[in-house]
Amino acid sequence: MRLGFWTPLPHIVQSEPAIEAAVQAASKRGLGQTDELLSFTRQAVKEAEAYGFDVTLVAERWLGPDHASWILATALACATSRMEIMVATHPGILAPQAVAKMGATLDRISGGRFSMNIVNGWWPEELNVFGNGAWLEDPGQRYKRMDEFVRAIRALWTEEAPLLQGEYFTLDGTELPLKPVRSPSPPIYAASRSEPGKNTIAEFCDCWFVEYDTDFRKYEGNLGKIRVDIAEMRDRAAKFGRTLQFGMSAHVICADDATDAVRQAVELEEYGARNRVALTSAKALGAGLLGTAETVAERIDTYAEIGIDLIMLRFHPTLDGLRRFGTEVMPKVRSLNRVPVDAVV
Template identity: 30%
Template sequence: MDFGVSTFVTDEGIRPDVLGEALEERGFDSLFLAEHSHIPVSRKSPHPRYDSLPRWYYRTLDPFVALTAAAVNTSNLVLGTGIALLVQRDVIYTAKEVASLDVVSRGRVAFGVGVGWNREETENHGIDPRTRGERIDEQIEALKAIWTQEQAEYHGKHVDFDPIFAWPKPVQTPHPPIYVGGGSPAALRRLARHGDAWLPTQQTSADEIRRVRDWLAEHGRTAVPFSVFGDGSADADAIKRFAEAGVERYTFLLPTLPEAETLTALDDLARLAADHR
């Protein structure tokens, strides 16, 4: 099992270029960054874990800018979004951003996508939250067309464009792996139909991992990697349970801290990872 880190890179914590280099030096295989374009002041949508949002939610850097910085001083680190809020994004611009990062990093992008939990954030982008599931399915199909076709076009209910030229094309073939986030029935159907890997929620148990693995096999998907997000507790027993369930990657949740404190925390996590790698 590989070990990565997921975190929120902000203007108040460790710089992404320093973080990327520190992760690779300590043997971590990946960095997954969260995305929020903004946080609505209304705060009507409940977070699945926090009654009061931590400060870092309000201050996240753009994940593609941060991951590009992390790419500069690394050579093997997987650069992931965990997750990109695809329904809030223009699909053509997103195709270019992901492909550009894949070119700059020489093929190290893992594109994690999901519908998100903050309905007001979605609404502020002019998107009806009730359409999120249909919209993201079309967006994924459109992204694949843009990345793999010289003249791409897509005609759906929510995404619609005539033939276009769009470069660069990604380094990875046929395209960067799409990691589908979420554990709802709709998300799992999306994973079976469109996904290359699964990003379960932090509440997912090892038993649920086994059930989803069996369910995917019934749908003809027998080689889908699972990349589990830890809950921040760095629980050795939980890591062991996920390893026994066949999880390919365990991703530690790293709190957003200044550089010195972050490096100390990474040293501790690296020792724990070494015991289970």
């Protein structure tokens, strides 16, 4: 199993002083200042790499104070030496040709450490403002566009004369002159609950992020559901002659005892009830990674046992949680032999 770290961005983590200060600074014009969000994210990601995390996910939130994912990811790639840099992108805002070119560029700059996370989007205003009216009311059409988007990028990365005559995107055979380092192409991650979306992932993507109930009290039930869903997606991918990896997102609460962990989880639930954006940070509680260091490590090991290949983790406060995980949980996970020895420094 690999361990991933969510790059801490305003819409990803529960509000904390460092993020709030960075947002305030970013809302003001001025020269000669070090960007506070870049400084904070760079510090966090570098510490995560030192603890042995394998991947960082740079999420995208167009309507918000977050930095653009592609640009921030490039800065983080230059600040790290080993971590895979996973960049989120929305079909409908950027053309697949542009995404393929930027992806190949980042893969070369990072020495083959680039990957991509496809986010189909749920916020109409975001797609309309930044995609020039790109929101599609029909979910079926949104997934059709996602399917063409992924097909186009795969073709641009792997074919000499890529062709696609789709409803949303067209490739005329023009070759992408800049090639990625990774062969046959950088990996593509995605999450989807819809049948069309799952088919696209099974046929063209490399890793499916599993779904679960967001209630942390339902850990046992979520575990059973994830086990069934992994088996189903394996069968679905096999029909296309492919194999998939499986990932999940999780918020970690490592505490001295279960009572304190539950208290913190309830606080995060209340924070997530504020709005849809705040819910992003709270919904990852459903993985149930809360309790003592022993409990968290054992549950990570259980997820590895049922077939999870990658867990993307987030913490609050970010640095305190990351450091506690790195010093208390990581050695226990390593001792359970689910994380490769050379993945931990």
